[in-house]
Amino acid sequence: MKEPINGKAWKFGDDISTDLIAPGRYFHLRTNLPELAKHVLEDADPEFPSNVNPGDFVVAGRNFGLGSSREHAPTIIKLAGVNAVLAKSFARIFYRNAINVGLPVLICDTDKVDEGDELEVDLSAGIIKDITKGIEITFNPLPDVMIRILNDGGLASHIEKHGDFKLED
Amino acid sequence: MYSGEHMGKTISEKIIGEHAGKEVSAGDIVVAGVDVTAVQDGTGPLAVQQLRKINLVEAKNPNRTILFIDHAAPSPNRDLSNAHNILRQFAKDTGVILSEVGEGVCHQRLVESYVKPGDILIGADSHTCTSGALGAFSTGMGSTDVAIGIALGKTWLRVPETFKINVTGKFQKGVYAKDLILHIIGMIGADGATYKALEFSGETIQNMTMSERFTLTNMAVEAGAKTGLVESDEVTRRYLKEMGREDEFRPIIADEDAVYERIIDIDASAIEPVISAPHTVDNVKSIKDLAGTKVDQVFIGTCTNGRLDDLEIAASVLKGKQRHPDTRLIVTPASKQVYIQAMEKGYIQTLVEAGAAVMAPGCGPCVGVHQGILANDEVCIATQNRNFKGRMGNPDSYIYLSSPATAAAAAVAGEIIDPREVL
Numbered sequence: 001m002k003e004p005i006n007g008k009a010w011k012f013g014d015d016i017s018t019d020l021i022a023p024g025r026y027f028h029l030r031t032n033l034p035e036l037a038k039h040v041l042e043d044a045d046p047e048f049p050s051n052v053n054p055g056d057f058v059v060a061g062r063n064f065g066l067g068s069s070r071e072h073a074p075t076i077i078k079l080a081g082v083n084a085v086l087a088k089s090f091a092r093i094f095y096r097n098a099i100n101v102g103l104p105v106l107i108c109d110t111d112k113v114d115e116g117d118e119l120e121v122d123l124s125a126g127i128i129k130d131i132t133k134g135i136e137i138t139f140n141p142l143p144d145v146m147i148r149i150l151n152d153g154g155l156a157s158h159i160e161k162h163g164d165f166k167l168e169d
Numbered sequence: 170m171y172s173g174e175h176m177g178k179t180i181s182e183k184i185i186g187e188h189a190g191k192e193v194s195a196g197d198i199v200v201a202g203v204d205v206t207a208v209q210d211g212t213g214p215l216a217v218q219q220l221r222k223i224n225l226v227e228a229k230n231p232n233r234t235i236l237f238i239d240h241a242a243p244s245p246n247r248d249l250s251n252a253h254n255i256l257r258q259f260a261k262d263t264g265v266i267l268s269e270v271g272e273g274v275c276h277q278r279l280v281e282s283y284v285k286p287g288d289i290l291i292g293a294d295s296h297t298c299t300s301g302a303l304g305a306f307s308t309g310m311g312s313t314d315v316a317i318g319i320a321l322g323k324t325w326l327r328v329p330e331t332f333k334i335n336v337t338g339k340f341q342k343g344v345y346a347k348d349l350i351l352h353i354i355g356m357i358g359a360d361g362a363t364y365k366a367l368e369f370s371g372e373t374i375q376n377m378t379m380s381e382r383f384t385l386t387n388m389a390v391e392a393g394a395k396t397g398l399v400e401s402d403e404v405t406r407r408y409l410k411e412m413g414r415e416d417e418f419r420p421i422i423a424d425e426d427a428v429y430e431r432i433i434d435i436d437a438s439a440i441e442p443v444i445s446a447p448h449t450v451d452n453v454k455s456i457k458d459l460a461g462t463k464v465d466q467v468f469i470g471t472c473t474n475g476r477l478d479d480l481e482i483a484a485s486v487l488k489g490k491q492r493h494p495d496t497r498l499i500v501t502p503a504s505k506q507v508y509i510q511a512m513e514k515g516y517i518q519t520l521v522e523a524g525a526a527v528m529a530p531g532c533g534p535c536v537g538v539h540q541g542i543l544a545n546d547e548v549c550i551a552t553q554n555r556n557f558k559g560r561m562g563n564p565d566s567y568i569y570l571s572s573p574a575t576a577a578a579a580a581v582a583g584e585i586i587d588p589r590e591v592l
Contacts, residue, residue, distance in 0.1 A: 015359060015449055017557040024537030025562045027241060028248035031214050031255070043564040063360040063393070067557055069295040071215060071311030092364050092395055093295055097311035145198055145325060155313045160223040165200050165325055 004122040005083045007055035009130075011115040012044055014061035018094065020044040021065065021073040030072050037076040054081030057121070059113045061087065064105075065094025074098035074105075084121055086110050086128065086139070099146045100155040108139035144168075177426030179331040180398045181366045184306040184421065188289050195330040195428070204230070204288040205307075206318045209237045209275050211536070212293035214255040216316035226262055229322030234265040235283060237275035242531040244270075245539040265319070273504025273530040276300065276472035279307075280383060281506055285409070285417035286401035291318045296472050296554065298389045302369075302382035303408075304401030304421035309390060329366040329395045330430040332357075336373040338438035343589035345482075346381035347474055347552065347572035349373075350388045351443045353435065355453025363393030365430065368423060373437040374399060379408040380476040387473045388554050391450040442588055444550070445570035448558040456575065459585045465547040467492075467580040469525075469573050470501030470533045474552035477510050479573040484516035486577035486591055492524035493583030499541045500525045501533030523580070537562030550579045 020043045022036060029036040041048045041058070058077060064087035065073060074097050077085065084104035098105040104123060113119070117132040128137040142150065145167045152158035158166070176194065178186070186193040188201035206228075208216045213236050220226055228234045236256040244250040253270075260267040268278055275292065276299035284290050286304035290297060293315040300307035310324070318324045334353060354361075367389045374382065382399045389397025399405075406418040442456045469475070469483045480502065492498045500520050502508035508530050511517045521527060528534075534541030535553040543549055543566035551561075556568035571579075574588040581591065 019537070019555075019557040019559045023559045023564070025542070025559070027211060027536065027538040028246050028252075030211060031218075031248065031252050043559045063363070066359060066393070067295065067555065069212060069293055069297075069309045069311050071212065071293075071313060089360060089363065091360070091393060093309055093311060093390075096314065100311060100313045143198070143327075155317060156219045156223050159225070159317055159321070164321065165323070167198070167200065167325060 004120050005055065006118065006120045007057050007083050008053065009057050009059045009113050009115060009117040009119050010045065010048060010052060011113065012058065012060040015063050015066055016044055016060050017067040018065060018070050018073040019067055022070055022076055033072065033075055033079055036072060037079040040076040040080050049080065052080050052082065055083050056081065057119050058082050058085045059110050060085065061110065062089050064090050066091035069093045071097045071101060074103045075101045078103040099150050102150060102154040104150065106139040108137050112137065177424035177428060179366065179427045179429065180304065180368055180400065180421060180423050181306055181329055181331060181396070184287060184289060185326055185328050187287070193328045195328050197328045198325065199328065200323055200325050201289060202323050203291050203318045205233045205279070205283050205290040206315055207235045207237060207275055207279060207290065207292035207297065208312065208315055209240050209294050210242065210249070210253055210256060211240045212312045214252045215312035216293055216319070217255050217259045219313050219316045220320055225320045228263045228265045228319050231264040232266070233283060234319050235268055236260055236265060237268040237278065238270050239268070239274050239531045240536050241538045242270040243529065271505060271529045274472045274475065274532055276387065277476070277503035277507065281412050281504060286405060286419050286421045291315055291324055295390045296387050298394065298396040299383050299387040299472055301386040301389065301396045301398040302379060303405055304399065306396060308396045329364055331366045331368050332362055332431045332433060333368045333370060333429045334433050334435065336369065336371040336435045336437050338373060338436045340437050340440065343442050343574060343592050344440050345572040345574065346377060346384040348440055348443050349437060350385045351445055351453050351570065352440050354388065354392045354451050355443065357392050359391060359449055359451040360393040365394050367392070367394045367397045369397060369399050375402065378478065379404060380478045383476070384473055391554055442572065442575055444575065444585065445556055447556055447567040447569065450554070450556060450570065456585065456587050459569070460587060462585040463548060464496050464550050464579045464584055466497045466499065466541060466543060466549040467576050468499045468534055468541060468549060468551040468553065469576050470503065471535050471553040472503060473554040474573050475501055475503030475507065477507050479552065480507070480511045480516045480520070481514065482573045483577040484519040486574060486588070487523035487581065488519050490523055490581050492580045496580055496583045498523070498525040498580045499528060499534060501528040502530045504530050534561055550576050550585065552576050
């Protein structure tokens with residue numbers, strides 16, 4: 001995987017639903033993802049879409065991404081330039097979708113991270129450094145299957161490359 | 170247990186094992202064949218775009234691949250009309266089935282016509298778990314996962330651990346399957362069953378109609394579950410017969426010695442009518458804690474509670490009455506078949522006379538895209554499965570979830586009341 005990545009933390013609470021990430025009132029923008037991305041997470045934090053910088057991190061509590069199967073949710077988080085989502089836990093469909101679209105999702109204890117903290121994440125070493133706080137946080141490694149799909153750039157690229165699922169050697 | 174010795178299997182382990190061509194246990198990751206694949210108008214266009222991008226414009230099983238136009242149907246604007254045409258064109262190019270405007274919600278159409286016991290269904294909609302009540306392994310995924318399933322006829326799955334929900338006893342008057350599933354979600358939490366399968370069993374479930382069972386499995390995902398399942402039995406067989414496909418019945422039953430991660434026993438007779446209050450489904454409250462809450466809009470319908478028995482209950486509460494003058498009432502039958510039967514039985518007549526606006530079969534206002542967007546600070550009580558902030562198109566509004574009886578009672582009273590007062 002890539003070198004360590006740096007960015008600022010945007011902090012969210014528990015139960016951030018896909019309705020908060022990609023609101024239903026923008027349903028008609030689902031075939032225009034760059035437009036939809038202008039509204040990403042705006043119902044959870046109105047400042048987020050206009051102020052997020054490429055390389056920033058979304059840092060949340062429990063059950064991030066609960067709700068609908070809309071893959072548009074992780075896609076527009078990625079399109080907004082977010083490096084990775086860190087949360088205490090993820091809803092199942094969101095987690096799978098994030099990997100499929102090439103957005104790293106890391107399960108870790110996010111309590112000590114505050115809004116605006118400078119983070120450095122080393123995906124292959126499994127370490128998150130909160131540079132502002134001077135602390136290290138470990139995260140659970142992704143399942144092998146998901147690392148393979150993520151390294152291929154998502155599921156569509158994985159299938160394009162191998163012509164089939166290639167989940168083991 | 171020694172390895173190699175037969176271990177009892179859950180319903181999920183049995184079905185996934187059959188489709189992976191080997192014995193599997195919870196925690197295994199396998200590639201499995203899929204029988205039925207489905208997308209809807211919110212997720213399907215992206216699935217089609219993904220397939221076109223990697224030049225894989227084909228369907229392994231076109232007769233069991235269905236593209237549903239149900240979430241924004243009929244289309245409320247030009248962008249969605251164009252999105253619908255992406256699906257129509259893909260159906261023409263590949264020979265898959267298109268379910269048009271007015272035919273109904275994907276989950277209702279899937280159980281009526283496409284899914285049979287023992288199948289694996291993957292659908293690009295989180296409530297795909299509904300079909301699990303037929304004894305099928307059915308789960309929601311995103312557009313790309315389902316796109317690949319459409320093209321290759323297979324997917325990768327982690328075999329889930331299972332919670333057995335064992336329900337005994339009879340419901341009190343005014344208590345329904347919806348109250349039971351809300352009660353369960355309130356008890357275990359919105360992430361209480363993440364990645365798990367829920368098997369609903371026990372005498373209460375055995376005595377339920379298929380429609381009631383669909384209400385339970387539909388909401389499994391609201392506890393985070395991968396799917397909800399019910400063993401197929403004589404009730405399932407009769408349902409399939411009614412749908413003209415009795416020959417597709419087969420018994421799907423968990424082994425007596427199946428290994429469950431958790432067993433939850435519930436006494437149905439102890440449950441009271443309940444409501445999920447804003448803004449999470451697990452915020453479940455007793456009706457008496459919410460009585461008197463003013464209601465601006467009542468919505469009866471959806472894949473959770475838009476079937477014939479739901480409309481029957483609503484009609485029985487509203488018969489000869491009028492909606493409260495300050496409360497709008499929207500009714501959406503889950504499918505064309507439900508709509509026709511509800512007309513034949515006179516329920517639609519009763520509901521319209523009581524002041525209901527009846528919408529074409531589909532998702533109706535549940536997704537927040539059309540047909541009943543809430544105004545600022547408005548309150549809706551709905552028979553749907555989600556009450557997240559912004560769900561019905563406005564983050565500055567409030568959604569309560571209930572059974573059709575409770576929703577219909579609120580339409581008459583103009584506020585939340587105990588449905589037992591009017592039944």
